[in-house]
Amino acid sequence: MAVVTKSVWSSPAEPEQLQPFRIRGGTRGCLLIHGFAGTPPEMRGLGQFLAARGYDVMGPLLAGHGLTPQAMASTRWPDWVRSAEAALTDLRRDCRHVFVAGQSLGATLALHLAATHPEVSGVITMAAMGSPAYFRDWRIRVIRGLKYVMRWHVPSGDSDLGDPDAWRQLHSYARRPTVCIESLMQLVRVVELELPQVTAPALIMHGRRDRTVDVANAPLILERLGSTDKRLIWFERSGHAITVDLEHDALYETVLNWLNAH
Secondary structure, eight states: OOOOOSOSBSSOOOGGGGSOEEEOOSSEEEEEEOOTTOOTHHHHHHHHHHHTTTEEEEEOOOTTOSSOHHHHHTOOHHHHHHHHHHHHHHHHHHOSEEEEEEETHHHHHHHHHHHHOTTOOEEEEESOOOOGGGOOOHHHHTHHHHTTTOOEEOOOOOOOOSSTTGGGGOOOBSSEEHHHHHHHHHHHHHHHHHGGGOOSOEEEEEETTOSSSOTTHHHHHHHHOOOSSEEEEEETTOOSOTTTSTTHHHHHHHHHHHHHTO
């Protein structure tokens, strides 16, 4: 099924805005991974904040992202993992201690890295997906066949952000390949089984107003993690993209204080 959209992006974006970033501010590293169909700018504010306070931060661009929906359609979750792993390797060349953090898909990838790379010093998740069981859209249940008749998914545009202007920082594809949504679900199934393997300290954060990733994911992740040092923090006025929403300043401070304590 062909879908026509007015723009590649959900909000206006210039090519230079979509590039990966590296801000060297210290000797402890923090990897900041963006979300599904998103781009590094959604993590840049947090990165600038941490770099100004002594951290070496990197915001990679995942495979197939920051280009076109057609480019994304040629990728699957192992490609996204390789992008995150390559950035982790680069950061570890300069930093003895490296933390992994992410938003949405990026948070789920951070959990995967923490499960498969014991050298990770800690993991920070924001609106992470921990189980496919919490995706209640009927189309998810039939996506294996649906992808052949519906090639693209177009989000409704109904924002859950408490700050209506925050969307300007979220340069996300205006349409998403259905095959990539199927692959995303496959990744979430893998990570659900990996959660007990995560033993690094963990900070789990979620916006109470999130209508994209069910809030039930957060306590499930907290319960199933193998970490003994783990904490869940809610942001009561925030939607899905908590790095840019109303409480982003409080989130930045929370992340910094947690990192400094570890």
